[in-house]
Amino acid sequence: MKELWLEIDSSVPETQKTKLLKSAAKTCDAVLVDPEDVEKAKKAGIKTASTSEEADTVVLSALDPEKLKTLKAKGKTVAVKIVITGKKDEETAIEAAELNSDYVIVGTPDWKIIPLENLIAKTRGKTKLLAEVSSTKEAKIALETLELGSDGVVLKTADLEELKQTAEFAKKGSLSLKLVAVEVTSVKEIGTGARSCIDTCELMKPGEGMLLGCQSSGLFLVQAEVHESPYVETRPFRVNAGPLSLYALTSPTRTRYLSELKAGEEVLVVDREGNVRLTNVARSKIEWRPMLLIEADCGGKTLKLIAQNAETIRVVTPKGSKAVTDLKKGDKIMARVEEGGRHFGTLVK
Structure with missing residues (x-):
């Protein structure tokens, strides 16, 4: 320490x-x-x-x-x-x-x-x-x-x-964050959108990624591109993060829109145990891609995540990870859930 x-x-x-x-x-x-x-x-x-x-x-x-x-x-x-x-x-x-x-x-x-x-x-x-x-x-x-x-x-x-x-x-x-397993209730295809891949200055491991979501009070752990795939090479520095309007946890106390993240700015790398480390953005790679809407339940609260509709994007589960295209109702995935809203990225309870 x-x-x-x-x-x-x-x-x-x-x-x-x-x-x-x-x-x-x-x-x-x-x-x-x-x-x-x-x-x-x-x-x-x-x-x-x-x-x-x-x-x-x-x-x-x-x-x-x-x-x-x-x-x-x-x-x-x-x-x-x-x-x-x-x-x-x-x-x-x-x-x-x-x-x-x-x-x-x-x-x-x-x-x-x-x-x-x-x-x-x-x-x-x-x-x-x-x-x-x-x-x-x-x-x-x-x-x-x-x-x-x-x-x-x-x-x-x-x-x-x-x-x-x-x-x-x-x-x-x-520093550590409390993550919980939330239950998937719905996965459906939606339209095309501007998707951001966040390339960082770090090399991430399986089970590590970024906390992202449609609501700042419910952020899903999206894994870095570390999973072996027959379609593309691994890119352990990258998180395929989703549409530019998603929230990303960039410090233990603050979220920002993906659209705001530029080279040199800080983001958090988080693992399934909630361990945290800081890294910097190298680039934000934006392309138009088809999307999926994923909904999950946590104690009666509905949480939402939009991700690119591709088998190479994976969310972290309690014991591994799963492609967003393979998610089914009842699956458990890791998320950070907190009470309150945010004003310019700062938590307000």
């Missing part, structure tokens, strides 16, 4: 500081604060990091091997903070890891990725490497560099929305 720390500058107004601590207590693993704010942070119910020895993690602003050794002997958790401006600083960070510092916090002012790659490769397993960032965009780079990414990030911001967005990304591995 990736760690997320929030660094709160002492100059932040007290009212905003209180709001940040309250939010951090729900979303972060620790807060990095000045000594005078350690007690306030502890009262908010979150682990603290500071240059003060009263903090849960003692932060050294420069590598001091003797002080590090002394603190460790006292049973303290220690982090060493290092700004990477050249090769010598990289070597210092590696030395801190080899001296058993629990954390090494690195800042790269001009945000060069190569130093971070070097440190990830050379400190893996010796310490927890945290990268200092100031935005969600920088956090994404740090957490995905060399595929493994850093062990976490220290976000310096006073912006609650920035914190929320970063937490959503940093903790994505722990």
Whole structure:
């Protein structure tokens, strides 16, 4: 699990500081604060990091091997903070890891990725490497560099929305959605429509795809094109998503129309257990195709999905997947069902 720390500058107004601590207590693993704010942070119910020895993690602003050794002997958790401006600083960070510092916090002012790659490769397993960032965009780079990414990030911001967005990304591995098996009640052919294939920057596996539907409150798990077929090659990066007016779940809290999805924008990849990961759209491939209307029941509520009428489009079932052309009344397929409607994609109950 990736760690997320929030660094709160002492100059932040007290009212905003209180709001940040309250939010951090729900979303972060620790807060990095000045000594005078350690007690306030502890009262908010979150682990603290500071240059003060009263903090849960003692932060050294420069590598001091003797002080590090002394603190460790006292049973303290220690982090060493290092700004990477050249090769010598990289070597210092590696030395801190080899001296058993629990954390090494690195800042790269001009945000060069190569130093971070070097440190990830050379400190893996010796310490927890945290990268200092100031935005969600920088956090994404740090957490995905060399595929493994850093062990976490220290976000310096006073912006609650920035914190929320970063937490959503940093903790994505722990995100899950509740899916249920709904019962197919009707499948019928309808007319031709503009169908979108969403090509992503990911490679999906059987049981994975996107949550899509005619209603934002009832989204079906449509599988990526991973099933072997005598008609076409597999395309594990693609979900044949359906008409442009369908809703797609693009974050745990938001839907968008397929018509809105463009290259570079984020969508969710979901599996039948509800595990979630983020990816980006590479392209939306739009063509005119014949369609099917699929209706299903969930506790007396009717849910609807329109999909291309072709055997290569499959929906995820509790134990596998099934082509939409083979669906029959009584079949069980996986969906996300929630109460309420949405206003511009945001849930309103």
